[in-house]
């Protein structure tokens with residue numbers, strides 16, 4: 001059983017059993033509790049093994065993170081013109097109460113093209129505060145861009161393009177229920193001077209229940225991450241614990 005520690009109290013977020021490897025787990029603060037419960041004698045179930053890490057990158061391995069206490073990552077064209085972004089702890093569930101910014105900085109006449117290959121953000125449309133949804137926001141500015149709706153739910157082949165050299169993607173989660181986040185390929189391209197029309201969303205559709213992130217990752221070992229939170233009390237000390245290669249072996253609750 002996996003517990004977050006919220007305001008000093010243990011909050012159950014996931015129960016694991018069976019012989020299927022779990023997805024990575026990322027804490028939403030500096031502590032995470034894993035509890036093994038066995039209610040009767042058995043001679044066949046052998047338990048589990050796993051690795052853990054303390055991390056400061058919120059489980060996001062790409063981009064430049066200037067401040068380890070903030071989930072803000074910068075992507076510069078003069079570093080690379082193409083790469084991947086992902087939600088914290090992808091393909092595992094993203095943490096609750098988190099704000100993550102992905103900021104793209106192209107050169108003059110550049111724009112950035114972002115193609116989501118996986119998108120699962122907990123919520124219902126229109127994904128605003130009234131729907132108590134987590135959401136992803138797109139903007140050509142640091143501030144809100146009214147051209148874009150807020151995005152949540154499951155999408156397939158979601159494509160977004162910036163108007164100009166700067167672009168911002170922000171993921172915001174609330175304090176309840178989780179999704180498995182997103183993964184996207186970004187590409188900086190040079191904008192032809194004569195064609196400045198913007199393409200917002202190229203295509204979209206539902207993700208099928210048979211297309212979990214694990215399929216994209218094949219035999220990639222799962223990673224259990226225990227992050228350190230951005231709560232004010234520990235704002236200067238962010239730590240992240242990750243557990244890699246967790247094996248769950250016929251370990252069931254009754």
Ligand SMILES: [Ca+2]
Nearest residue numbers: 134174176177
């Ligand atoms: Ca939520």
